[in-house]
Amino acid sequence: MSTETDSDADDESTSKCGASTSDTASDSSGSKCGASSTSTETSSADSGSKCGGSSSSGDDSSSKCGSSGSSSDSSSGKCGASSGSDDSNEKEVGATVEDFDADPGQLTAVGLGPGQPEGMTERAKNALLEAEHIVGYTTYIELLPDEITEDADEIYDTPMCGEVSRTEEAIDRTLAGNDVAIVGSGDPNVYALAGLALEILESKGATASMVDFEVVPGVPAAQSCAARLGAPLVNDTVSISLSDHLVPMPEIESRLHAAAKESFTITIYNPWSRKRRENFEKACEILLTHRDEETPVGIVHGAGREDEQVMITELGELEELGEHEIIDMTTTIVVGTEDTYVWDDRMVRPRGYETKYDY
Ligand SMILES: C[S@@+](CC[C@H](N)C(=O)[O-])C[C@H]1O[C@@H](n2cnc3c(N)ncnc32)[C@H](O)[C@@H]1O
Numbered sequence: 001m002s003t004e005t006d007s008d009a010d011d012e013s014t015s016k017c018g019a020s021t022s023d024t025a026s027d028s029s030g031s032k033c034g035a036s037s038t039s040t041e042t043s044s045a046d047s048g049s050k051c052g053g054s055s056s057s058g059d060d061s062s063s064k065c066g067s068s069g070s071s072s073d074s075s076s077g078k079c080g081a082s083s084g085s086d087d088s089n090e091k092e093v094g095a096t097v098e099d100f101d102a103d104p105g106q107l108t109a110v111g112l113g114p115g116q117p118e119g120m121t122e123r124a125k126n127a128l129l130e131a132e133h134i135v136g137y138t139t140y141i142e143l144l145p146d147e148i149t150e151d152a153d154e155i156y157d158t159p160m161c162g163e164v165s166r167t168e169e170a171i172d173r174t175l176a177g178n179d180v181a182i183v184g185s186g187d188p189n190v191y192a193l194a195g196l197a198l199e200i201l202e203s204k205g206a207t208a209s210m211v212d213f214e215v216v217p218g219v220p221a222a223q224s225c226a227a228r229l230g231a232p233l234v235n236d237t238v239s240i241s242l243s244d245h246l247v248p249m250p251e252i253e254s255r256l257h258a259a260a261k262e263s264f265t266i267t268i269y270n271p272w273s274r275k276r277r278e279n280f281e282k283a284c285e286i287l288l289t290h291r292d293e294e295t296p297v298g299i300v301h302g303a304g305r306e307d308e309q310v311m312i313t314e315l316g317e318l319e320e321l322g323e324h325e326i327i328d329m330t331t332t333i334v335v336g337t338e339d340t341y342v343w344d345d346r347m348v349r350p351r352g353y354e355t356k357y358d359y
Contacts, residue, residue, distance in 0.1 A: 035156065035157065035158040035159075035162070035165075035166075035169075036138070036155070036156070036157050036158070037154060037155070037156045038154065038155045038156075038157075039153070039154050093168060093200060093203045093204055094168065094172075095172055095175070095204070096204045096205050097175060097204050097205040097206040097210070098205065099175075100172075100175040100176055100177075102175070102176050102177030103177055104174055104175050104177065104206070104210050104211045104212075105132070105173075105174045105175075105176075105177050105178045105179040105180060105211065106174065106179045106180070106211060106212040106213075106214070107170065107171065107174040107180050107182070107197065107201075107211040107212070107213050107214075108127050108131060108179075108180070108181045108182070108213075108214045108215075108216055109181075109182050109184070109188035109192075109193060109194040109197055109213075109214070109215045109216065110124050110127050110128055110131075110181045110182070110183045110184075110188065110216045110218070111124060111183075111184060111185075111186055111187040111188045111189075111192070111215075111216060111217050111218020111219070111220075112124060112140055112143065112144070112183055112184065112185055112186070112218050113185070113186065113218040113219040113224065113304065114185065114186065114219060114221065114224035114303045114304030114305065115143050115185065115302070115303070115304045115305040116143070116304045116305065117143075117144075117145040119219060119224065119304045120218065121216070121217070121218065121219075123216050123217075124216050124218055125145075125148065127181055127214075127216045128144065128148045128152075128181050128183070129147075129148060129151055130179065130181075131152060131179050131180060131181035132152065132153045132154070132178045132179045132180065133152065133153060133154045133155070133156065133170075133173050133178045133179070133180045133181070134148070134149070134152045134154075134155050134156070134180075134181050134182075134183060135155075135156045135157070135166055135167075135169055135170040135173070135180060135181070135182045135183070136156075136157055136166070136182060136183035136184065137157065137158065137159070137163075137166070137183075137184065138157040138158065138159040139159075140183050140184060140185055141155055141157040141183070143305075144183070153178075154178075156169055156170075156173075163193060163196065164196065164200070166182075167182060167193050167196050167197050167200055168200050170182040170197070171197065171200055171201055171204065171206070171211070174211045175204070175206060175211065182197060185218075185221070186218055186219065186220040186221045186224070187217050187218045187219070187220040188215050188216070188217070188218070189215065189217070190220040190221070190222070190239070190269075191239075191241050191243075191269055191270070194215050197213065198213065201213065221267075221269065221300075221303060221332045222237070222239055222267040222269075222332060222334070224300075224303040224304055224332075225267070225298070225300035225303045225332040225334060226267075226298075226334060227303075228298075228300050228303055228308070228310045229298035229300065229310065229312065229334055229346065229347045230298075230343075230345075230346025230347045230348055231346065231347065231348050231349060232265055232296075232298055232334045232336055232340060232347040232348070232349050233265055233267070233334070233349065234349050234350075234351045235263075235265065235337075235349050235350070235351055235352070236263065236264050236265070237264055237265040237266070237267060238255075238259045238264045238265075238266055238267070239266075239267045239268075239269055240252065240255050240256060240259060240266060240267070240268055240269070240283075241268075241269040241270045242268060242269070242270050242271050242272070242276070242279045242280060242283055243269075243270035243273075243276075243279075244276060244279060249279060249282070252279070252283075253282060253283075253286060256283055256286040256287065257286055257289075257290070260286060260287050260289070260290035260291060260335075261290045263337045263338065263339070264337065265334060265335065265336060265337055265340065265349055266287070266334075266335040267332060267333070267334050267335075268283065268332065268333040268334075268335065269332060270329060271283075271327055271329075271331055271332070271333050272322055272327045272328055272329065272331065273328070273329050277322060280319070280322045280327070281319055281322065284315075284318050284319035284322075285319075287315055287318075287335060288315060288316070291315055291335070291337075291338070292315065292338070293314060293315055293316030294314050294315070294316065295314060295315040295335065295336050295337070295338070295340065296312060296313075296314060296315075296336040296340050296341065296342050296347050297312070297313050297314060297315050297317075297318050297333060297334065297335050297336060298310070298311070298312050298333070298334040298336075298347050299311045299312075299313065299321065299326055299327060299331060299332075299333050299334075300331065300332050300333075300334075301325075301326045301327070301328065301330055301331040302330050302331075303332070305330070309325075309326045311326055312342055312345065312346075312347060315335065318333070318335075334347065336349060337349060
């Protein structure tokens with residue numbers, strides 16, 4: 001069974017915090033919590049990028065990171081962000097807009113799509129090429145093509161924790177005058193960081209206009225996975241995440257009941273982790289109270305990635321697959337409706353054409 005090492009934002013902050021900081025031009029001994037702040041310059045002394053630098057540092061950097069009150073140690077892994085807390089459960093915003101005296105840069109939330117470079121939109125690639133700093137979860141940074149990572153002045157990534165501190169880091173770097181892209185899988189509006197970025201901007205006393213905040217959409221997992229399965233989403237659909245990290249389980253259960261009793265195809269995100277097997281079991285139980293055991297279910301693990309796996313099964317078989325390696329935190333499950341059928345290994349959800357046309 002795969003572990004949650006590839007988990008996404010929803011579960012990151014319940015994971016062990018592994019952030020640290022390193023610089024390709026210096027050592028990583030100051031690493032904390034797994035965050036890595038990598039300057040793509042050849043020498044930290046000559047670097048055009050600084051992290052957490054005060055405006056009086058004397059560094060002739062063209063790239064600034066963090067507020068004037070933050071650490072000038074580039075290996076501290078913090079760029080004026082979030083009260084200096086390295087654990088991922090931090091709730092307080094650190095620097096506010098008052099702490100920055102630079103003209104803010106631009107902040108762009110970029111959706112990478114499912115994973116491989118060919119799944120990224122042209123607009124996403126261009127937004128990343130234009131950004132001076134790229135901030136993201138390590139797994140997604142590793143999926144970026146070299147031409148993008150080599151072009152950036154600085155890359156800041158955290159492995160398994162701190163979506164809040166990472167987003168704040170991106171905002172602080174922007175308020176310090178850098179053009180910053182914050183990246184995530186799929187689309188920034190689907191269980192992702194676009195909303196958090198706006199909320200943190202607001203809590204810092206900044207505005208979206210001040211940093212010219214923009215969202216560059218990407219292909220969400222629901223669509224990438226549906227494409228692998230055939231045509232399961234061509235009528236009304238809903239998405240439900242089984243992660244109870246940010247939404248209490250009773251609410252998730254209520255949403256499952258509401259969706260399952262109507263004719264929605266249901267796309268299940270964050271279906272399984274070792275910490276919450278019961279959520280998956282409960283979801284299967286709820287789905288079966290409203291839908292037949294034979295209802296087609298598509299399972300896609302790692303769509304567009306090297307370890308992609310696809311399976312079409314029936315709802316009655318789903319629960320036992322919870323312990324199968326195909327279902328983990330990089331899996332999306334598509335639960336069909338009463339009229340969804342399987343034809344030649346493809347899930348098909350009729351759109352209704354057959355009721356109007358002869359073919
Ligand atoms: C926090 S959500 C992020 C969703 C993402 N923003 C999107 O638009 O798809 C993480 C969940 O997305 C789904 N997911 C992300 N990438 C996937 C992939 N390549 N294949 C299948 N599911 C994926 C999984 O359900 C995973 O648990």
